[in-house]
Amino acid sequence: MNLPELIHEDRSGGVFRVRRSVFSSTEIAALEQKYIFQRCWLYIGHDSEIPSAGDFRRRTVAGQPLFWVRGGDGKVRVFYNSCTHWGANICRLDEGNAELFQCFYHAWTFNNHGDLVSVPDEPGYGSGFRKEAMGLVSPPRVDNYRGLYFVSFSPSVEDLVSYLGDAKDYIDLILDQSEEGWRVIPGTQKYSVRANWKMFSLNSLDNYHVRPLHSTFFKYTESLGAGDPPVSPPTEFPGPQGRALSLRNGHGVDVFPSVNRARPIAHWHPILGEDSKEEIRNRRAGLVEKFGEERAYLMCNTNRLMLIYPNFALHDIAGVSLRYFEPVAPDYMEVTVQTLAPRGESAELLNRRLENFLSFLGPGGFAHPDDIEAMESAQLGFRANGPEWIDASRGMQRDGTALDEIHVRAFWRQWHAHIMGDAKAERDHD
Amino acid sequence: MTSEPGNSLDERITKLLLEREVEDFIIREAVVLDEWRLDEWLTLFTDDARYMIPSTDKPGGDPKETLGIINDDMARLRGRVERLKSRHAHREFPWSRTRRFISNVRVKEIAGEEILANASFLVYRIRSGQVDPLIGAYEYILRRVEGTLKIAFRKAVLDLEALRPHGTLSIIL
Numbered sequence: 001m002n003l004p005e006l007i008h009e010d011r012s013g014g015v016f017r018v019r020r021s022v023f024s025s026t027e028i029a030a031l032e033q034k035y036i037f038q039r040c041w042l043y044i045g046h047d048s049e050i051p052s053a054g055d056f057r058r059r060t061v062a063g064q065p066l067f068w069v070r071g072g073d074g075k076v077r078v079f080y081n082s083c084t085h086w087g088a089n090i091c092r093l094d095e096g097n098a099e100l101f102q103c104f105y106h107a108w109t110f111n112n113h114g115d116l117v118s119v120p121d122e123p124g125y126g127s128g129f130r131k132e133a134m135g136l137v138s139p140p141r142v143d144n145y146r147g148l149y150f151v152s153f154s155p156s157v158e159d160l161v162s163y164l165g166d167a168k169d170y171i172d173l174i175l176d177q178s179e180e181g182w183r184v185i186p187g188t189q190k191y192s193v194r195a196n197w198k199m200f201s202l203n204s205l206d207n208y209h210v211r212p213l214h215s216t217f218f219k220y221t222e223s224l225g226a227g228d229p230p231v232s233p234p235t236e237f238p239g240p241q242g243r244a245l246s247l248r249n250g251h252g253v254d255v256f257p258s259v260n261r262a263r264p265i266a267h268w269h270p271i272l273g274e275d276s277k278e279e280i281r282n283r284r285a286g287l288v289e290k291f292g293e294e295r296a297y298l299m300c301n302t303n304r305l306m307l308i309y310p311n312f313a314l315h316d317i318a319g320v321s322l323r324y325f326e327p328v329a330p331d332y333m334e335v336t337v338q339t340l341a342p343r344g345e346s347a348e349l350l351n352r353r354l355e356n357f358l359s360f361l362g363p364g365g366f367a368h369p370d371d372i373e374a375m376e377s378a379q380l381g382f383r384a385n386g387p388e389w390i391d392a393s394r395g396m397q398r399d400g401t402a403l404d405e406i407h408v409r410a411f412w413r414q415w416h417a418h419i420m421g422d423a424k425a426e427r428d429h430d
Numbered sequence: 431m432t433s434e435p436g437n438s439l440d441e442r443i444t445k446l447l448l449e450r451e452v453e454d455f456i457i458r459e460a461v462v463l464d465e466w467r468l469d470e471w472l473t474l475f476t477d478d479a480r481y482m483i484p485s486t487d488k489p490g491g492d493p494k495e496t497l498g499i500i501n502d503d504m505a506r507l508r509g510r511v512e513r514l515k516s517r518h519a520h521r522e523f524p525w526s527r528t529r530r531f532i533s534n535v536r537v538k539e540i541a542g543e544e545i546l547a548n549a550s551f552l553v554y555r556i557r558s559g560q561v562d563p564l565i566g567a568y569e570y571i572l573r574r575v576e577g578t579l580k581i582a583f584r585k586a587v588l589d590l591e592a593l594r595p596h597g598t599l600s601i602i603l
Contacts, residue, residue, distance in 0.1 A: 094487060187485040187497030190592035194560075213520065216513040223509070334594060339497050351494040355501060364483060364500040364599040366513055369521035372597050376558070 001027055007416050008389070009409075011430070014396035016409050017389035020382045023196040029330045031419040036310050037062035039154045039418070041163050043312035043324050044068060044078060046340065047147030048183035054097040054112050060334075061151055062326060066139070067091035068149065071113045072099065076144070078151050079114055079136040090136065101136075110136050146175050147182070165248030170306050174316045177265045177287065177299050178342030184322070185354070189337040191363045195375035197311060197327040200335065201411060203371055204313035204323065205305055207244070207254045207402045208394065213374055217360055217367040221261065227269030228281075230259050231301045234293040238302060242402025244395065246428040250309030250414030252407025258303050264319055264353045265342070266300040271359060272352045279349050307407070309414060319357040331379050337362060396430050406430060445537075452547050452572065453535040455579050460530035460551075463602050468511045471602070475581045476573055481507050482585045483599060489587045499599055514602075521600035526557035528601055532568075544582065545572045551586070555601055562596040564603055565589045 001021070006028075008017045022028050042061050045068060049057050056069035058081065065081040067090070081089045083103040090101045090110065100117070102109040109118035114136035119125070141152040143160040145168065150160055161168060175182060193200060203209070211218070237243065242256025262269035266284035268277050288296040304316040313323040320340040325333045339357055341350055360367045392412060395404020406429065413425035437445075462471050475481075483500040484491050493501040502510060513519045534550040546569075553564040571583035586603045593599065 185495070185497050187488045187491050189485055189497065189499060190487065190594065191597050192592070192594040193597055194595065216516055216518045219516075220506075220509040220513065224505075332595070334592075347494065354493065354495075354497060355506075358498065358501055359506060362497075362499055363593050363597065366509070369598040369600040370519065373521040373600075376597070380558075 001025065003031075003420050006419075007412060011396070014393055015391075016393045016396060016405075016412070017391055018412055020388060020390055023198065023379065023382050024330050026330055028419060029327060032327065032415075033062070035418045035421060036415070037153075037326070039152070039157060040310055041141075041143075041150040041152045041157060041160055042310075043308065043322070044142075044149045044151050046182070046184045046322065046338075047076070047144065047149065048181075049095075050076065052097065054099055055095075056091060056098060056112070057095045058091050058093065060326070062153065063328075064139070064153070065089060066151070069098075069112050072111070073113065075113075076142070076149065077112075077114055078138055078142045078149075080139070082137075083108055084116065084134045084136065085119075114138065146171060163249060164308065165251055166245075167247040167249075167251040167253070167306060167308055170247065170253050170304060171314065173295075173298060174304065174314065174320060176291070176295075178344075179286075179290070180343040182320070182340040183343050184338050185341050185350075187338075189362045190335070191337075191372075192328075192332065192334050193325070193372050193375050194332055195372075195379040196330055197325055197333040198411075198415070199375040199378060200323075200325045200333060201307055201309075201311060201313070202408055203375060204307050204315070205244070205252050205254055205407045205411070206405070207242070207256065207305065208405070209371075209374065213370050214360075214367040216370075217365075220359070220366055221269070221271060224270040227260055227262065227272075228267055230257065231267075231297060233257065233301075234297050237298075238402070242302075243400055244402055244404045244406040244408075245400075246407055246410035247306075248410075248428045249424070250411050252307050252309075252410050254305040254402050254407060255298075255302050256402035258301050258317075261303070262318060262356050263300060263303070264345075264349060264356065271356050273348070276346075276349045276352050279346055307411065309411060318360045319353050321357070321361060448540070448545070449535075449537050451579065452537055452545060452570075453549075455572065456535055456547070456549050456568070456570065457532055459581075460532050464528050464530055466525055468514060468602070472508060472511055475504060475507070475584075476575060477504055479504055479507075479580075479582050479584070482583075483603060484585070484587060486588050486590055486592050499593075510602075519600070521598055526555050526601060528556070529554045543574045545574075545579075546570070547572060551603075553601075553603060555596070560595075564596065564599075566603075 006019045044059055050070045053072045056067050058067045067081045068078040070076050081091050083090050085108045086105055088105040090103055100109050107120050111117050116131050116134045139151045139153050140155040238255040244254050246252050258267050262271045266280050268280045284300045306314045311325050315321045322338045325335040327333050392405045392408050410428050417425040481502040484498040488496050514522055517523050531552040532549050537547050539546040549568045555562045566588040569585040572579045573582040
């Protein structure tokens with residue numbers, strides 16, 4: 001395979017195309033595992049999922065069976081879910097609380113710091129056996145940014161904050177919306193898509209499809225009547241057409257004004273219920289007071305579709321959603337979706353927030369099933385031998401709107417550099 | 431199961447007739463759905479009804495505080511049907527074929543005009559070269575309104591650990 005020619009970019013003509021084989025080639029999937037999933041920071045979960053000492057959750061990241069646990073010392077650790085003796089899974093529940101993890105096979109027992117604390121018939125092992133070196137094994141790097149935990153299987157990966165690039169500012173813009181902090185709401189949407197994982201990354205940034213593909217969703221919300229009127233923007237950014245931005249290192253965001261769409265923080269629409277009107281308006285007033293008109297406007301009256309490269313979409317739109325997805329095969333991915341809500345939110349607004357979330361999002365929503373259909377349809381379309389390219393040229397020669405693919409191209413450039421073994425793309429921007 | 435001692439034949443016959451009526455109702459509903467007679471399906475509900483599918487990891491979760499998959503009041507359920515009938519619910523245009531196998535129907539409790547009933551389901555969705563089985567159990571609250579049974583509450587609890595490889599719940603389950 002001719003790797004340099006997988007992407008064709010003509011800056012003077014404003015053309016950017018990608019070979020369709022990138023979505024179906026097993027050779028490329030292997031390069032992605034080696035150079036992307038074994039080298040990048042990958043999202044594992046949010047602090048609030050394991051609030052108390054001993055709380056644990058089981059997760060698979062890049063095909064690696066892991067679990068993460070808050071130790072008796074309060075520290076969060078991530079372990080490979082495999083007994084250091086005979087390999088069986090140590091953690092056999094998706095979530096729970098434990099002081100000790102005892103392997104069910106031969107009863108080797110580890111504490112929630114990962115230390116091996118008990119071995120049946122220990123004298124049976126010789127003088128070279130060192131119990132203290134047989135603790136559970138952690139991935140090389142674990143770090144968090146404001147409670148969002150990531151792992152990396154590469155010891156030499158750059159620091160998480162530096163890796164996040166400008167995405168850090170957008171994470172701040174989302175998390176600052178709640179003074180009391182955030183928690184992951186119980187309940188996980190676990191599903192799959194019979195398509196290449198990169199399609200989920202790119203669909204998560206793409207705004208161009210939203211109106212044509214999701215017309216039934218807009219028809220439904222419009223039938224509910226009008227929400228609070230749009231706020232007159234106190235800032236030129238992102239402008240009425242919104243903006244698509246590269247956030248460096250392959251990350252990107254699409255920012256656009258929220259017009260007649262519900263935002264629990266903080267733009268009221270009938271889908272959020274009459275009862276929540278006051279709480280939502282008060283929230284906005286509080287944010288204006290704390291952060292000023294401009295930042296409060298961005299928080300409350302614009303939406304964000306953000307992708308943390310390579311496979312973590314953080315959307316701040318109908319609610320805050322955490323979506324991570326990973327390749328199982330070139331044409332099959334597994335997707336996990338959770339949602340964040342502010343701590344201390346009223347029961348009524350939380351209920352409305354969740355209803356609003358479900359109306360658009362998730363495998364039973366009014367919109368997302370059609371995203372999945374589109375991804376799967378494209379994957380089937382890629383079987384066609386005639387057309388060779390997909391096109392990602394939109395907006396190369398204009399100042400930029402939310403419909404442009406500046407972020408999509410930034411993703412592709414980083415991806416292309418990675419699968420060729422380079423650390424970083426030469427350019428983030430067009 | 432034995433009938434409680436002391437129950438008269440009349441009482442036992444009444445109970446049996448009710449069980450048959452409930453089972454017949456649920457099976458006829460399944461046929462209506464397999465035939466995509468969605469407007470007719472909506473008429474089976476009371477105005478205050480809910481249709482609900484919890485997430486696979488929290489099957490008992492309260493949808494007011496737990497993220498599920500579907501939590502529709504009648505306004506949203508009518509919107510869902512409207513969407514499915516349009517040509518723009520792309521996941522279901524053209525409609526998938528479905529075949530519903532309903533069994534183990536039992537009446538759990540009778541409380542005034544309301545009947546709590548459970549049933550097991552195996553629903554196949556067939557489309558685009560794929561056959562995806564959905565396995566689980568229904569919880570119904572049926573209410574007798576002017577002599578006719580109506581659905582006041584309908585929850586489909588999946589036994590699946592994830593919607594994999596299904597991807598979506600785009601049909602009515």
